[in-house]
Amino acid sequence: MKKFITVPLLFISFCFSSFLVAQNYDYLDRNQIKALIKSDGSLFNNNSQASFEVPKGMGISTIYSANLWIAGIDETGILSAAGPTYQGTEEYYYGPVANDYSNDNYKNRYNRVWKVSLAEIQNHINNFNQPGYEMPEAFLNWPAAGNTANGEAAELAPYYDYNENGMYDPQNGDFPLIRGDQAVYFIFNDASGHNNPEGTKLGYEFHGMAYCFNPSIGSALPQTVFINYRIINRSLKDYNNLYVGLWNDFSLGYEEDDCIGTDSVNKMVYVYNAYNEDAYGVDPESIDVNTYGSPAPAQGLMLLSPEIQGAVVTPYSCCYDTVIYNYLRSLNHDGTPFHYGGTGYVTNFYNPGSSYAWDAKALISAGPYNLNSGEEICLDFAYVYARDLSGTNLTAISFLREKAAALQKFFDDYGFSCNNNSLGIAINNTGKDDFVVYPNPATGIVNIDFSGLSQTVNKVTIRTADGKIVQQYYSSELPKQIDLQVKGLYIISVETSNGIISKKVSIL
Numbered sequence: 001m002k003k004f005i006t007v008p009l010l011f012i013s014f015c016f017s018s019f020l021v022a023q024n025y026d027y028l029d030r031n032q033i034k035a036l037i038k039s040d041g042s043l044f045n046n047n048s049q050a051s052f053e054v055p056k057g058m059g060i061s062t063i064y065s066a067n068l069w070i071a072g073i074d075e076t077g078i079l080s081a082a083g084p085t086y087q088g089t090e091e092y093y094y095g096p097v098a099n100d101y102s103n104d105n106y107k108n109r110y111n112r113v114w115k116v117s118l119a120e121i122q123n124h125i126n127n128f129n130q131p132g133y134e135m136p137e138a139f140l141n142w143p144a145a146g147n148t149a150n151g152e153a154a155e156l157a158p159y160y161d162y163n164e165n166g167m168y169d170p171q172n173g174d175f176p177l178i179r180g181d182q183a184v185y186f187i188f189n190d191a192s193g194h195n196n197p198e199g200t201k202l203g204y205e206f207h208g209m210a211y212c213f214n215p216s217i218g219s220a221l222p223q224t225v226f227i228n229y230r231i232i233n234r235s236l237k238d239y240n241n242l243y244v245g246l247w248n249d250f251s252l253g254y255e256e257d258d259c260i261g262t263d264s265v266n267k268m269v270y271v272y273n274a275y276n277e278d279a280y281g282v283d284p285e286s287i288d289v290n291t292y293g294s295p296a297p298a299q300g301l302m303l304l305s306p307e308i309q310g311a312v313v314t315p316y317s318c319c320y321d322t323v324i325y326n327y328l329r330s331l332n333h334d335g336t337p338f339h340y341g342g343t344g345y346v347t348n349f350y351n352p353g354s355s356y357a358w359d360a361k362a363l364i365s366a367g368p369y370n371l372n373s374g375e376e377i378c379l380d381f382a383y384v385y386a387r388d389l390s391g392t393n394l395t396a397i398s399f400l401r402e403k404a405a406a407l408q409k410f411f412d413d414y415g416f417s418c419n420n421n422s423l424g425i426a427i428n429n430t431g432k433d434d435f436v437v438y439p440n441p442a443t444g445i446v447n448i449d450f451s452g453l454s455q456t457v458n459k460v461t462i463r464t465a466d467g468k469i470v471q472q473y474y475s476s477e478l479p480k481q482i483d484l485q486v487k488g489l490y491i492i493s494v495e496t497s498n499g500i501i502s503k504k505v506s507i508l
Contacts, residue, residue: 024094026115030182031212032056032223035383039094039111041188041206042067042084043227050251050289054223054299054385060290062271062299062385064251067091068206068229069363070190071325072242072371080202080239082190083324085247085361092188096143097205097234099151106150114138114157114185116176122508124175125441135170142176143187144168153234157185157207179228179416180211191234203235213489220406223385226304228416230378231371238372243309243328245365246381248301253291254279260362261397262311262349263300266404268384269311269350269362270300273393297387298396302404303364304380304411310348311364312338328365380416382407413463413491415502434501435494441506446482448492455496463491 024039025046036044036051043066044052050061071081084091093101095110120136127133144159145168146152162173176185191203207230215222231244250271252258257274273296274280279287280294310330323333330348331337337346350362369377384407386400436449450457457478462471470490473479484490484507493502 024111024113026113026184027051028115028182028184028210028212028225029056030117031215031221031225033212033225033385035210035225037113037184037186037208037210039113039186039188041092041094041186041208043210045086048086052383058290060253060292062250062252062297063383064249064255066246066248068208069245069247069324069328069365070202070204070231070242071321071328072202072239072369074237074239079321079325081321081324081328082202082204083247083319083327085249092190092206094186094188096146096152096156096187097189097191097203098147103150105147109141109143110187114142114176116142116178116183116185118178118181118506118508121175121178121441122443124170125173125508128171128173128175139170139175142168142170143185144174144176153205153232156187178211179209180213180226183209183211185209189234202239203233203237205232205234206230207232220403220410224403224407225383226411227381227383228378229380230376232376233371233373236373238370240370241367242369242371243325243365243367244369244377244379245309245328245363246301246303247314247361247363249361250299251289252278252296252299254282254287254289256282260313260350262362263401263404264308264311264349266300266401266408267303267308267311267364268300268401268404269364270298270384270397270400271362272296272298272397272400276393292387294393295388295391295396296393297385298393298400300384300386300400300404301362301364302382302384302407303366304382304408305366305378307366307369309365309367311362312348312350314361314363327363328367330365380411382411413502414489414504415491435503437492437503437505440504441508442484443508444483444485446484446492446505446507448479448482450478450494453494453496455498457494457496459495461493461495463493464488 025036028035032055034053034056036046044063045065050064052061052063054062065086067084069083073079082091095106116138143157146154146156148154158177159168160175160177168174186208189205191201209228211226213221250258252271252273258271259274261270277294278292278296312327312330314327326333326335338350339346366379371377384400384404386396386403388395388399434452438447458475460473461469463469487507490505491502492505493500
């Protein structure tokens with residue numbers, strides 16, 4: 001039991017009175033998940049209560065707490081790191097990097113998260129200019145532009161510039177850009193001075209987006225949460241050998257019979273139950289959480305980005321900068337390598353397969369990166385849940401691995417990039433050998449312009465997000481328009497002699 005695609009922006013002023021109703025956390029609560037996200041970047045815990053409920057409505061969580069870790073070496077050879085675990089460690093502070101973090105305008109604007117759904121976006125597109133339309137509070141106060149007078153970056157959260165005037169004005173049709181069918185956006189930093197005073201700060205700003213898709217889109221998507229992190233070096237320093245990871249304190253219902261496993265093929269760390277029944281043999285009167293019963297499920301965390309470093313277990317509390325850095329590099333706390341089974345071959349994955357680990361805590365990491373002043377990188381993760389109701393606690397692991405492989409394919413096929421969100425703006429052809437899809441998002445009819453392609457088009461394929469072919473055309477019948485009436489996400493692939501170019505389109 002626990003003991004404890006952005007576009008050029010200008011800063012513009014709105015009436016921020018509605019910030020008074022905003023709170024410093026909210027829940028991603030679609031797709032059979034209820035997951036809490038906080039303004040300071042901490043995940044799935046509020047007031048020492050586990051808040052990653054799956055399936056939603058059962059009052060049972062698989063994760064107690066999670067936080068982003070980062071460490072790197074500057075050009076003078078000094079190591080800087082941030083490795084928060086539980087609430088109150090104060091490694092991070094809400095909001096972007098700024099000059100003054102104490103003024104009320106900053107606090108009121110950034111000590112919050114922004115929750116947006118695809119349905120709200122569709123309603124905004126259809127009705128923003130209609131009498132009586134009430135704009136969602138998160139649209140009105142979306143953090144598209146920073147206050148440069150306070151040292152904040154001019155460009156912050158991504159948005160759709162409906163009127164193409166270079167500034168965020170939702171009353172004229174602009175709206176937040178998100179991934180998935182529901183998203184929670186949050187901004188935090190490690191440079192404010194409110195952090196751990198003993199640690200050396202990196203001067204980084206973090207933009208997070210937790211999101212999920214409607215499960216009807218693909219069979220691998222139910223009970224899955226995606227998280228994208230955009231990490232921006234706002235300092236004047238250049239960093240090398242930088243590593244980033246996501247730390248988790250897994251708590252699969254009753255956590256004291258949890259086991260940890262790693263899967264290098266699917267770039268995943270996971271927790272499962274030691275017995276087929278959660279809390280098997282334990283006096284129910286001594287348990288202060290709800291349990292899963294039998295068969296017990298499995299919960300995984302995947303790194304979707306390609307730069308996997310490894311996955312290791314960590315101690316109950318953490319850590320000095322050098323220890324954080326060692327764990328992020330998939331080493332022991334003292335910098336020595338992990339060995340399989342304690343004495344076997346060297347590995348970056350803690351006991352590949354499975355191992356008993358009471359009250360399991362683990363870290364999955366990526367790197368190394370070089371991140372110079374003003375540059376940014378992105379990492380993507382997915383939380384994957386699996387339960388085999390006709391099987392056992394062990395067959396849940398096989399189910400989890402199958403689901404993880406399908407989710408990686410979904411993510412890769414969808415073509416996400418650092419600022420490429422599910423409602424991405426159709427970019428005009430600028431001389432690149434490419435084709436254009438517009439409008440995007442659309443409500444049914446989608447236009448395709450092949451004029452930017454220098455090569456002959458051999459085939460055009462339209463697939464659903466989970467890979468099902470819905471339409472296909474050949475060179476003799478290339479479409480100028482396609483009719484997609486079923487709401488969802490689609491991949492349009494154009495095959496030429498130079499290869500295949502793919503784009504995504506959202507039907508609202």
